[in-house]
Amino acid sequence: DAGITQSPRYKITETGRQVTLMCHQTWSHSYMFWYRQDLGHGLRLIYYSAAADITDKGEVPDGYVVSRSKTENFPLTLESATRSQTSVYFCASEGSGANVLTFGAGSRLTVL
Amino acid sequence: GNSVTQMEGPVTLSEEAFLTINCTYTATGYPSLFWYVQYPGEGLQLLLKATKADDKGSNKGFEATYRKETTSFHLEKGSVQVSDSAVYFCALSVGGTSYGKLTFGQGTILTVHP
Numbered sequence: 312d313a314g315i316t317q318s319p320r321y322k323i324t325e326t327g328r329q330v331t332l333m334c335h336q337t338w339s340h341s342y343m344f345w346y347r348q349d350l351g352h353g354l355r356l357i358y359y360s361a362a363a364d365i366t367d368k369g370e371v372p373d374g375y376v377v378s379r380s381k382t383e384n385f386p387l388t389l390e391s392a393t394r395s396q397t398s399v400y401f402c403a404s405e406g407s408g409a410n411v412l413t414f415g416a417g418s419r420l421t422v423l
Numbered sequence: 424g425n426s427v428t429q430m431e432g433p434v435t436l437s438e439e440a441f442l443t444i445n446c447t448y449t450a451t452g453y454p455s456l457f458w459y460v461q462y463p464g465e466g467l468q469l470l471l472k473a474t475k476a477d478d479k480g481s482n483k484g485f486e487a488t489y490r491k492e493t494t495s496f497h498l499e500k501g502s503v504q505v506s507d508s509a510v511y512f513c514a515l516s517v518g519g520t521s522y523g524k525l526t527f528g529q530g531t532i533l534t535v536h537p
Contacts, residue, residue: 342521342523344523344524351529353514353529354512354514354527356524356525359523359524361521369524370526401467403466403467403523405521405523407520410472410522411472412467412522412525414466414468415466416464416465416466417465417466
């Protein structure tokens with residue numbers, strides 16, 4: 312399927328566990344982003360990537376790790392989940408010169 | 424730093440009413456401004472954008488004008504429909520090679536009743 316897909320859509324985990332959220336896009340867009348959405352905060356940028364093997368921190372990177380070995384994939388890992396990381400996570404991509412983000416449907420993560 | 428402030432919600436309107444959602448911003452540099460919309464259970468979609476002062480973005484009957492003098496980008500629609508019920512986010516980007524590093528407002532929930 313064409314587009315940007317996130318998995319899993321829903322995840323419940325426990326404090327201290329490692330969790331990886333997957334993001335896959337089919338357009339070969341250069342830029343990819345991870346945002347988290349929390350009530351009262353809107354969306355905040357966690358990490359972004361300009362191309363394969365190029366990543367950079369956003370506004371709230373602490374506790375998260377990303378990688379981008381292939382252009383189409385941009386996984387987000389919580390190495391030791393905390394309750395404060397309970398959130399809805401959105402992946403997005405942007406083609407070069409496109410000037411607009413395309414968002415995935417989101418992954419709702421609950422950390423108990 | 425950069426910040427975006429939206430009017431407090433939620434906003435509840437009757438069908439065919441006039442809508443205004445206020446948005447003001449502070450930014451270092453010369454930002455581009457966006458309105459994104461999120462329908463229930465979905466990701467965000469770009470609604471409209473403006474990249475320079477006095478530009479008007481428009482789409483699906485929604486409009487917003489980039490006002491540099493008042494640092495504002497208020498969203499308006501003359502006659503809302505039930506299908507407009509969603510969460511609306513104002514956002515800015517200071518650009519560079521990507522418009523994807525966005526600073527968002529907190530979102531405004533709009534509910535339209537028949």
